[in-house]
Amino acid sequence: MAEMTVELVAVEAQLWSGSATMVSAQTTEGEIGIMPGHEPVLGQLVEGGVIAITTTDGERMVAAVHGGFLAVTAGKVSILAESADWAEDIDAEAARATVADATDESVSVLQARGRLRAVERATT
Template sequence: MQANVVTPDGSVFDGHVEMVSVKTQDGELGIMANHLPLVTPLAIGAVRIKKDSKVQLIAVSGGFMEVRPDEVNILAESAELPSDIDIARARAAKERAERRLEEAKRDNIDFKRAELALKRAINRIEVSGTKQ
């Protein structure tokens, strides 16, 4: 089946694949050819694309997935291949978010925003293949 991962900045992945696995807001979901049509919101997580018996990861920060019997389209807010992830920047973002979360406990700042920033940073670090 055909799989496409697109962001507002352009295409991140486009090709024929065996399977696509994503983290939706309701849990994990695996898609293979001839799947029933579906549209679902995505959570922050790694998209796993199985192609030629190898798995490729893409860090995604939310969006939607549209499934057709012969095609999967992922419309992501942001998406990065492991080779495109700036690990130093991701670690700095993780540290900032952790500090904000700690401050939120004391100062009641925007806890949800800091929590989402932390999830995005951890996802990028995990997809990059480096240790936290």
């Protein structure tokens, strides 16, 4: 089975590094899927976006990411986010409350919407 090295790094810490068979991410140009052997590409992650990593063990890992970049080179995908939260660590009720109380499209509202999308994708 073909695989690639994937790294998920947020400003505060490296969240994950390992081998994967698939990565999907929401960029400003649309959603992109990366498999081993993909052509080199650089993409800007959307504010309040979601990434999903399928490991070589078949585990699907989903995270909410806020801003940053996705870089694909020969055999490696680097996801460099301003912030990132694993779906299983997200307090969905707090995110729903943030969205419900929103009066504008502030950074916290965009992050909360991204967190809710990550939770939804992790359960489907």
